[in-house]
Amino acid sequence: MKKVAYTSFIALILLSGIANAQAVGKWVYLFNGKSTAQLRGYKMDGFPAEAWKVEDGALVTNPDVPNVDLVSKSTYTNFDLTFEWKMSKAGNSGVFYNVEETSAHQSGNGNSPNWLDNFEMQLLDDIDFNDKEPKRSAGSLYDLIAPQNKILKPVGQYNTGRLYVNKGHVEQWLNGVKVVEYEIGSKKLNDLIAASKYKDNPKFAKATSGHLMFQHHGQRIWLKNIRVKRLS
Numbered sequence: 001m002k003k004v005a006y007t008s009f010i011a012l013i014l015l016s017g018i019a020n021a022q023a024v025g026k027w028v029y030l031f032n033g034k035s036t037a038q039l040r041g042y043k044m045d046g047f048p049a050e051a052w053k054v055e056d057g058a059l060v061t062n063p064d065v066p067n068v069d070l071v072s073k074s075t076y077t078n079f080d081l082t083f084e085w086k087m088s089k090a091g092n093s094g095v096f097y098n099v100e101e102t103s104a105h106q107s108g109n110g111n112s113p114n115w116l117d118n119f120e121m122q123l124l125d126d127i128d129f130n131d132k133e134p135k136r137s138a139g140s141l142y143d144l145i146a147p148q149n150k151i152l153k154p155v156g157q158y159n160t161g162r163l164y165v166n167k168g169h170v171e172q173w174l175n176g177v178k179v180v181e182y183e184i185g186s187k188k189l190n191d192l193i194a195a196s197k198y199k200d201n202p203k204f205a206k207a208t209s210g211h212l213m214f215q216h217h218g219q220r221i222w223l224k225n226i227r228v229k230r231l232s
Contacts, residue, residue, distance in 0.1 A: 024230045030072055030212070031226040033057035042069040042213065043101050051216055058224040061093075061216050071099060071211040078231035081163040081212060088220035089155050090128040094120040094142060095163055096213040098205070115215065117203050119144075121163050121172050121180075123221065125155050139174040144192045147172070147179035158222070166231050 030038040034054065041048035051068035053060050059070070076097070087093070096118040120142035126132075134140065138159075139147035153159050153175065162173035172180035182189050184205070198204040214223060 024232060027227050027229045029225075029227045031059055031223065033224060038073055039070050040073055042071050042099075044068070058222040059214075059226075060223075061219070061221050063218055063220050067216040067218055069216050070214040071101070072213075072228070073211075075210050076165075076212060076228065076230065077209040078166045079164075079212075080166075080229045080231060081227070083161050083226040084158045084224045085123050085161055086153075086158045086222045087123065087125045087155055089125060090130070091123075091125045091155075091219035091221055092129055092215075092217040093123040093219070093221040094215040094217070095123065095161065096120050096215065097163065097165060098207040098210040099213045100207050100210045116198055116201050117205075118207070118210075118213070119170070119205055120215075121161065123161070123215075126152060127155070139172060139179040141170075141172065141180050141182060143196045143198065144189070145180050145182060147174065149177050150179050151175050151177060158224070 028038070029035075034057070036047045036052075036054065036059070040046055041051070048068040048070070050065050051062055052070060053062060079097075081095070081097075083095070085093070094115075096115070099118050122136060122138055122140045122142045124136075124138040126137050134146035136143055137147065137150075138152050139150050151174070160173075160175050162171070164171040164173070168184040170180075170182050170184060171178055193199065193204065212228065214226075
C-alpha cells in the first residue's frame with residue numbers, strides 16, 4: 001500500500017472511531033472514573049485541574065480556588081444523561097444543558113458563565129443549604145418547578161441523577177424516580193419563566209443545542225459515572 005493511501009486509511013479509521021463514539025443510541029462516558037478527556041473548563045481549552053480533582057473514581061471540586069464549571073467537549077441536542085452525585089454539607093451545584101460559551105457575563109467568582117442563561121437541574125444539600133424554597137431544592141428545575149415524590153439520600157451518600165431531553169420534552173430523575181417533567185416552549189413553562197428570576201433575561205433558554213455543564217458553585221461536590229447517549 002502506498003504511503004499516501006495508507007495515511008488516508010488510518011485517518012479514515014480514526015474518524016470512524018470518533019463517529020462511533022458519538023453514534024446515536026450509544027452510551028458514551030464523559031467521565032468513567034479515570035479519564036477527563038471528554039471534559040474541559042468553561043471557555044477553556046483544557047481540563048481545570050486546580051478546580052476539579054479526580055479522587056477515588058470521582059470528580060471532586062476544590063472549594064479553595066476560583067470556580068470553574070465543567071463542560072462537555074461535544075455538544076448535544078436530544079440526549080439521555082445519567083450520573084451519580086453526592087454533596088458536602090450545605091453544598092450546591094447543578095447540571096445545565098444547551099450551554100453556549102458566548103455569554104459576556106461572568107459570575108462573581110471565577111471563570112463561569114452567567115448561570116441564569118440556561119435550564120438547570122439543581123443538586124443540593126436540602127437540609128443545610130440556606131435556601132429552603134422547594135423550586136430551588138435538589139432535583140428541581142431551578143427556580144421554576146419543584147420536584148415531586150423525591151427521595152434524597154443523606155449528605156455523604158451518592159444519589160443517581162438522570163436528565164432526559166428529547167424534542168422539547170424533558171424529564172429529571174432522582175434515585176430512580178421521575179421528579180420533574182416539562183415541555184420546552186409550552187404555555188405552562190413560559191408562564192413559570194415569566195414569574196421567575198429569569199424574566200428579565202432575554203437570552204434565557206433560547207439555545208436549542210449546546211454543551212452539558214456541571215457547576216462549580218464554591219462548595220464540594222463529587223460526580224462519577226457520567227455517561228450520555230445521543231437520541232438523534
